[in-house]
Amino acid sequence: MIYQFAYGFFSTLGFTILYNIPKKHMITASFVGASGWITFQHFNIVGDSSIFACFMGSLVISFLSEFFARVCKEAVTIFVIPGILPLVPGAGMYYTMLAFLENDFTKLATTGSETILMAGSIAIAILIISSFTKIFATVRHYLASKKPAYQPTHED
Amino acid sequence: MKQRDKKVLRLALYAGEIMLKNGAETYRVEDTIIRICKSCGISVVETFVTPTGMFISIDNGNTDSDTHTFIKRIKSRGIDLSKVSKINEFSRVFASTDLSIDEGMEILQGIEDTKIYPIFFRVLAAGLVASFFTLMFRGNIQDFFCAFFVGIGVYLISQLLTFVNINDFIKILLSSASAAVFALVALMFSFGEHLNPIIIGSIMILLPGVAITNAIRDSVSGDILSGVCRAIEAFLTAVSIAVGIGFVIKIWQMVIGGILS
Numbered sequence: 001m002i003y004q005f006a007y008g009f010f011s012t013l014g015f016t017i018l019y020n021i022p023k024k025h026m027i028t029a030s031f032v033g034a035s036g037w038i039t040f041q042h043f044n045i046v047g048d049s050s051i052f053a054c055f056m057g058s059l060v061i062s063f064l065s066e067f068f069a070r071v072c073k074e075a076v077t078i079f080v081i082p083g084i085l086p087l088v089p090g091a092g093m094y095y096t097m098l099a100f101l102e103n104d105f106t107k108l109a110t111t112g113s114e115t116i117l118m119a120g121s122i123a124i125a126i127l128i129i130s131s132f133t134k135i136f137a138t139v140r141h142y143l144a145s146k147k148p149a150y151q152p153t154h155e156d
Numbered sequence: 157m158k159q160r161d162k163k164v165l166r167l168a169l170y171a172g173e174i175m176l177k178n179g180a181e182t183y184r185v186e187d188t189i190i191r192i193c194k195s196c197g198i199s200v201v202e203t204f205v206t207p208t209g210m211f212i213s214i215d216n217g218n219t220d221s222d223t224h225t226f227i228k229r230i231k232s233r234g235i236d237l238s239k240v241s242k243i244n245e246f247s248r249v250f251a252s253t254d255l256s257i258d259e260g261m262e263i264l265q266g267i268e269d270t271k272i273y274p275i276f277f278r279v280l281a282a283g284l285v286a287s288f289f290t291l292m293f294r295g296n297i298q299d300f301f302c303a304f305f306v307g308i309g310v311y312l313i314s315q316l317l318t319f320v321n322i323n324d325f326i327k328i329l330l331s332s333a334s335a336a337v338f339a340l341v342a343l344m345f346s347f348g349e350h351l352n353p354i355i356i357g358s359i360m361i362l363l364p365g366v367a368i369t370n371a372i373r374d375s376v377s378g379d380i381l382s383g384v385c386r387a388i389e390a391f392l393t394a395v396s397i398a399v400g401i402g403f404v405i406k407i408w409q410m411v412i413g414g415i416l417s
Contacts (some may be wrong), residue, residue, distance in 0.1 A: 003335070007292045011360070014285035019179075020408040022238045022274050037292070075244050077181065077369070080238050090397075091293055091356045097398040098352075101406055123372045130376050 001038060008037030008086055014083040025078055028068050032083040036061035040087055054118045057087050058125030067132045080126070089118040161198065161224060163257045166216055168192040169226055169386050170264050172203075172210055175243050177238040178364050182379040186245045192260075195251040207233065215261045235366050242267045273313070280309030286357040290393035295353030301359040302348030306338040325396045328362050332400035335359055340408050342396070355401060 011031025040057035044050055065079035079085045092115030099107035168189045174186045183204045189212055192199040199217035203210065213225040246267065250260055272278070286307025289298045295303065314331040322330075335358040342348045367390035375383030 004292070007288045011288035011292065012280040012283050012285075014288070015365075016275055017277055017281035018235075018285070019366070020238045020283055022234045022241050025241075072282065075180070075184065075237075075241055077179070077184075077373070078241055080373075081235075081237065081366050081369050082181070082367055085360070085363065086289070088290070088360075088365050088368065089362050090360050090363050091352075093394055094352065094356050096402065096406075101409075105201075119368065122368065126369065126372045127376050131215055134376075138362065145205045 001041070004041050005034050005038050008034035011086060012037075012082050015082065015085050019082060021078055021082060022074075025068075025072065025074065026078060029070070029079050029082045032061055032064045032068065032079050033086055035064060036083055037086045043060075051114065051117045051121050054087055055091070055125050058122045059129060061087070062126045062129035066129060076130075077138035084122060084126070087122055089115045158259070160196075160215070160280045161214060163261075164193055164196040164198060165226055166190075166210060167213060167257055167260050167264070169210075169228055170246065170261070171243050172205065172212075173228055173230065174232050174264065174268050175240055176207070176210065177233055178207065178239045178370075179370065179372050180243075181373045182206070182382040183374070184240075184244070188379040190241065190369070191247050191251050196257065205379075206382050207389075236272060239267055239270065242270070256262045277309050278315075279311055282361050283307045284360055286310070289323070289360045290357035293353040293356050295348075295350055295357070297417065299348045299350050299353050299357075302339075302342045303354045306335060306342060306348075306354055306358045307361060309338045310335045311361055325392055326392050329396040329400040331362055332359050332397040335362075336401045336404035336408075340404070342411075359397050359401065362393070362397055364390040366392065393407045396412065 009030045012030040013026065014090055015033070016029050021029055031127045036057040039060045040053045043053035061083040062080060065076050065083055067078050068074075069076040086102055094114055096108060097114040099105075100110055166384050171192060172189045175188060182205050186203050188203075189203045189210075190201050193212075197215045199221075200213075200215035202213045205211075207230070209227065209229045211225065211227050213223055215221060233342055243264070246260075246263055249255070257265075259389045273281075275315040283304040288305040290299050292304035303398075313334045314327060317327040317330060336355060339348065339351060339354045339358065340352070343351055348354050369387045371383050371386035371390060373381075374386060
């Protein structure tokens with residue numbers, strides 16, 4: 001598991017350089033990516049479903065990104081984009097394509113639908129967390145000013 | 157049109173353009189534009205931003221004032237999150253302190269001119285990504301070094317294609333095809349051991365992670381149009397990668413043979 005954490009950490013670190021993340025956030029962003037990756041690995045072994053594992057991993061990444069974005073007063077994208085990349089089902093896509101080349105349509109259907117559902121589960125996880133943080137921000141704003149109108153801010 | 161209004165509009169437009177070109181979400185761009193205009197005392201601001209262009213209308217709210225609209229077409233989009241972060245910070249500073257519009261313009265110019273990492277570091281980073289992903293997908297230490305060089309090759313080719321200003325999807329297609337070629341050649345000279353982890357590792361650099369994330373974030377914040385645009389972008393990129401690799405593997409199998417286990 002420590003090895004997996006290191007793999008996730010260094011590959012996300014590579015992405016932070018490619019996407020030119022500000023230097024002071026590089027380590028945090030890589031930490032977010034690595035945490036998501038070990039969550040994915042853990043649930044992959046325990047839960048026997050890579051779609052569910054992907055969902056849990058994305059939840060962790062999304063939550064940590066929103067958290068760090070608020071702590072560092074930065075855009076959430078800076079953490080969530082490099083963090084989510086290890087979970088994007090590149091391998092699934094590749095195996096789907098291999099199945100297609102082998103004319104193995106049963107395998108094509110299974111790996112293909114798994115890949116699409118993994119991408120979908122990432123989407124749903126990000127959606128859930130960012131919606132909840134919006135609700136949280138609205139409630140906090142309401143409590144602070146007793147005004148129901150929510151002004152979108154850059155921390156979202 | 158009053159000169160000052162025009163200047164404000166151009167400042168807001170410029171900030172929005174830099175953000176949109178470097179991978180910010182739609183609502184963040186709209187928010188920044190509105191924030192800049194409002195902080196300069198313009199009372200009515202409407203903006204509509206899509207990944208391929210943006211519209212801004214401003215009005216002073218008086219009965220005799222005219223509405224002014226600017227349209228900006230965005231042709232190419234890259235990813236540079238530090239620019240997004242800097243402009244995010246700039247818009248806060250601009251709104252809370254009394255910077256003049258000209259000073260703001262200078263700061264924006266400075267942000268646009270910031271250098272990205274030198275090519276040497278980016279190439280190393282690409283190698284890092286490819287090699288560690290190979291380990292994540294159960295490659296061994298030999299595959300690790302092989303993927304490092306394959307990743308470097310893929311990144312150099314994609315940069316070269318960016319330089320000649322080719323269509324994005326063709327660029328991705330050719331880069332992923334080159335990933336497959338490099339991996340197969342490396343395997344032929346038994347430099348690497350397993351084909352699949354090496355190829356998976358090296359296409360990771362090309363994956364549409366930004367498009368997927370932004371598609372969702374845009375849809376969540378109600379910008380359905382932008383969300384759909386980015387989702388299509390992500391889908392087409394994925395298809396381009398698959399086609400590039402599939403084509404090379406099929407041809408290789410037909411000519412040289414014996415790679416699909």
